[in-house]
Amino acid sequence: MKEAALGFFDSGVGGLTVVRAVQELLPGEDLIYLGDTARLPYGSKSPETIRQFADEDVGFLLSKGVKAIVVACNTATAHALPMLQSKYKVPIMGVIVPGVEAALADPEAERIGIIATRGTIGSHVYQHALATRRTGLMIYGAATPLLVPLIEENWISEEVTKEVLRKYLQPLIDKGIDTLMLGCTHYPLLVPVLQEVLSDDVRLVNSATTCAEHLKRMLEEMDLLISAKSEGSLEIYLTDLSEQFEELAKRFLSQPPGRIRRAVLGAV
Template sequence: MNSAPLGIFDSGVGGLTVVRAVQELLPSEDILYLGDTARLPYGSKSPETIRQFADEDVRFLISKGVKAVVVACNTATAHALPQLHQQYRVPIIGVIQPGVEAVLEDAGAARIGIIATRGTIRSHAYQHALAQKRTGLLIHGQAAPLLVPLVEENWIGHPATREVLKTYLNPLIDRGIDTLMLACTHYPLLIPVLKDLLPGDVRLVDSATTCAEHLKRELTRLELLASREREGTLELHLTDLSEQFEDLARQFLKKSPGRIHRAVLGP
């Protein structure tokens, strides 16, 4: 199984920030990515629908022979991960627990801000996971629904993006946060702007980097790391193809995505 690819899925192409982080950390691994672009966003769907979609995503990846699956979608992790663990024997890793563990590595972390989609904030998944691991934390969740479309428009450095970010961040800054969790895979692209807007002592924890580091530890523990010394390949599958998604894939990966395949999902 060591030579089998890793499977990574998200509701769109935002999970490619996780792919990029995995490629940097585990350059020998082949990766098969599935973006359910025909049915995005997951954040506005009911928990039952999200669980159904996530199940179909995992089934597709397993049919391609992957050795492990990364749920590179905060909403799907929040609502579907326990069910996926029950249904499948292949190792399945979400993005929430790695982020929580990374926050708590700092013994001094006490006031935690979380920015995410409405669906992720509404699920309270991060809030519950943090509170279960450490008592006494002050946790403030902030839904930030405008950030995904701004990132996808490539308005990273646009004044409008800065103003929207200020609106979302100011209540968290006023509460004296010492840590900010970027609980959406689109948000790592905003790190340069966030660093400019946040007080210098606020620590940033992002889903992509923490997930890649957790994946490496798990693959090492399970003895599933690729053993060959060569550059891994990336195969992209999207449920809806368009020039927009191809441009976004290039933006998230910081390089050409190569040929993109059309994926057909089903029960």
């Protein structure tokens, strides 16, 4: 099983920020990514529908023989991860716990802000995970629905994006946050802009890098790290192919993704 690929899925291409972080940390691993672009966004769907979609995503990745799966989607992690972990024997991890553990790695963290989609903030999954691990925290969640379209429009460095961020973040800044968690896999692309908008004493918790680090520890503990030293491969599957998604994939990976294939779910 050590030589098998690692599987990742998201409702779109945002989870490629996690893939990019894993490529940098574990360059020898083969990776397979599934973006369910035909049915995005998951955040507007019911929990039952999200669980059904996530189950089909896992089924597709398992048909490719993966040794472990990362749910590189905050919404699917929030609503489907426990079900997936109980149903399948393959190791499956999400993006929420790694971020929470990274936020709490600083013993002086007291006021934690979270930015994410409405669905993720509304699920209270981050708030609950933080509160159950450390008492006395002040936790503030902010839904930031305009950020994903701005990122996908490649307006990251535009002044309008900075203004939107200032508008979203000001209530959190007024609360005196010392930590800001990026609760969406698109948001790591905003780190340079966030560093401009926030003061230096606010620590950023990057969902992509924390997930990659957690995955490495899990593979080490289970003795599943690949033994080969050659550079790993990346296969990308999308349920809806379009020029837009291919361009986004290039930008999220910061390198050409190679051939992108179409996936048909429920027929594997």
